[in-house]
Amino acid sequence: MKNRYDVLVVGGGPAGALAARTAAEAGLSACLVEKRPAIGTPVRCAEGIGKELLKDFIEPDERWIAADIRRARIIAPSGDTIKLEQHQAGNEVGYVIDRKVFDRELVWRAAEAGSDVFVKTRAVAPIMENGAVKGARLLACGQPVDVRADVVVAADGVESKFARWAGLDTTVPLGDMMSCAQYLMTDIPIDAESTDFYLGRDIAPEGYLWVFPKGDRTANVGIGISGRQSRDGSRARHYLDRFVAENFPDGKVIEHIVGGVSVCKPLPCTVADGLMIAGDAARVVDPITGGGIFNAMFTGRMAGQVASECISAGDCSAGALMKYDEAWRVSRMGKTIERNYKVKDYFVTLDDAKLNTLAASLANIDMKEFKVSTLIMELIKRNPKMLMELRALKNSLA
Amino acid sequence: MLTINRDICGYCGCCVAVCPEGALELIDAYLSLEGDCISCGICARACPLGALEVVHEE
Numbered sequence A: 001m002k003n004r005y006d007v008l009v010v011g012g013g014p015a016g017a018l019a020a021r022t023a024a025e026a027g028l029s030a031c032l033v034e035k036r037p038a039i040g041t042p043v044r045c046a047e048g049i050g051k052e053l054l055k056d057f058i059e060p061d062e063r064w065i066a067a068d069i070r071r072a073r074i075i076a077p078s079g080d081t082i083k084l085e086q087h088q089a090g091n092e093v094g095y096v097i098d099r100k101v102f103d104r105e106l107v108w109r110a111a112e113a114g115s116d117v118f119v120k121t122r123a124v125a126p127i128m129e130n131g132a133v134k135g136a137r138l139l140a141c142g143q144p145v146d147v148r149a150d151v152v153v154a155a156d157g158v159e160s161k162f163a164r165w166a167g168l169d170t171t172v173p174l175g176d177m178m179s180c181a182q183y184l185m186t187d188i189p190i191d192a193e194s195t196d197f198y199l200g201r202d203i204a205p206e207g208y209l210w211v212f213p214k215g216d217r218t219a220n221v222g223i224g225i226s227g228r229q230s231r232d233g234s235r236a237r238h239y240l241d242r243f244v245a246e247n248f249p250d251g252k253v254i255e256h257i258v259g260g261v262s263v264c265k266p267l268p269c270t271v272a273d274g275l276m277i278a279g280d281a282a283r284v285v286d287p288i289t290g291g292g293i294f295n296a297m298f299t300g301r302m303a304g305q306v307a308s309e310c311i312s313a314g315d316c317s318a319g320a321l322m323k324y325d326e327a328w329r330v331s332r333m334g335k336t337i338e339r340n341y342k343v344k345d346y347f348v349t350l351d352d353a354k355l356n357t358l359a360a361s362l363a364n365i366d367m368k369e370f371k372v373s374t375l376i377m378e379l380i381k382r383n384p385k386m387l388m389e390l391r392a393l394k395n396s397l398a
Numbered sequence B: 001m002l003t004i005n006r007d008i009c010g011y012c013g014c015c016v017a018v019c020p021e022g023a024l025e026l027i028d029a030y031l032s033l034e035g036d037c038i039s040c041g042i043c044a045r046a047c048p049l050g051a052l053e054v055v056h057e058e
């Protein structure tokens, strides 16, 4: 490990891997540090991602594609099912991947591009000078080392602390934290070509339960509930166990996964002097789906690009790095997060009766392409009794 | 006082993100209380498994 790099990346998830790769490809010296001893494990993900979304970053490879998905089904508390075929669901349907292999592949690409990579190396503090981040204090297999850098990219995931140490408040409000539990189960009867989403207060309060296939009789069966709804005796794990006992009593659990997904608004500002924040650390997960793999890669790459521009221009102040913050906010990803946060805020208020009504009204919908805006228009047309609240929602999105 | 039951904990970091004091730190598979905890109990609410408990001493 050198004691100086152009760019130091904290975290070896999709955000960090893309930041390091992009910086290295631009000819900068880059270093990625990951606190865990192995990239990609333990997994904290349901591993679903749209095909279109992946395209830009990596060509599909059977080594990390676990299942090719043809449809999505949304199951209301009443059991009514809204079925979206691939041509309608677009980005919501795609692959279920193997993050252990996928995340490694992304880090390999960064290494191949010339970035240094160190595992079992944890950032424990930023090096601060006159209020600016100038690098990080690391513990490399327990040994303290100071590494200086023009730009540090904090890509340290949901448990991100780096930006907080540098003075930004990154706390996720309890109600906007999805408390998640998941089993990788095998020997269960599933539709291996469908991702299923179960809704309802008794199933997953202010969240949803998912079954994402990873092969013929194997799937990620998981749940996220709002932290607001999580308490002793009714935690994510309890809801999951109940669903599994009812639906897959003979299934075997071969992996036990827990996690938190921040479905809050993104950080109000994702840069500081010498610092950029990307991926889950920036809180850029889609508030409805909880999907964050693409958003992490997207912001990671963008951070790498802007870092390289700023480094060649010799100005890594917050003002210069701000270009990154502005660019992701106006991107399609940024706009979607902003809109979906509002939609989520409305949907979590619905009781089961209303969810059933809405689902029933959509029973035979045939949208050419699934879009949140089209969906809301259809809901308004089909549910005159809920006109007021649906219209209020629509207007809040305008 | 916050107690961590490491046999229950699945080291996911969910609690770390909701702590208003930044008091928790996830060191790979070891959750550690590093900073000043105000015993607010928010982390204990968020935990998907119930590994955390705020114990009020008499």
Ligand SMILES: Cc1cc2nc3c(=O)[nH]c(=O)nc-3n(C[C@H](O)[C@H](O)[C@H](O)COP(=O)(O)OP(=O)(O)OC[C@H]3O[C@@H](n4cnc5c(N)ncnc54)[C@H](O)[C@@H]3O)c2cc1C
Pocket: A010, A011, A012, A013, A014, A015, A016, A033, A034, A035, A036, A040, A044, A045, A046, A047, A048, A049, A121, A122, A123, A124, A155, A156, A157, A158, A159, A160, A161, A162, A180, A181, A182, A222, A258, A259, A260, A261, A278, A279, A280, A281, A285, A290, A291, A292, A293, A294, A296
């Ligand atoms: C249960 C669950 C299901 C999900 N399902 C999906 C899904 O189906 N589809 C989807 O798109 N998204 C899903 N997500 C979200 C997705 O997993 C994340 O959005 C994505 O992993 C974010 O990537 P990242 O690079 O920002 O962070 P991470 O992948 O979390 O990577 C951050 C890395 O930083 C490391 N790190 C942290 N602190 C330090 C430090 N101080 N020093 C060094 N390294 C550090 C961590 O060990 C970690 O490896 C799910 C999340 C959960 C919890």
Ligand code: SF4
Pocket: A258, B008, B009, B010, B011, B012, B013, B014, B015, B016, B026, B031, B046, B047, B048, B049, B050, B051, B052
């Ligand atoms: S939220 Fe629970 S399972 Fe996750 S790290 Fe914290 S204590 Fe452990």
Ligand code: SF4
Pocket: B002, B018, B019, B020, B021, B022, B023, B024, B036, B037, B038, B039, B040, B041, B042, B043, B044, B054
């Ligand atoms: S009790 Fe409150 S202050 Fe203490 S660790 Fe938990 S969230 Fe942080």
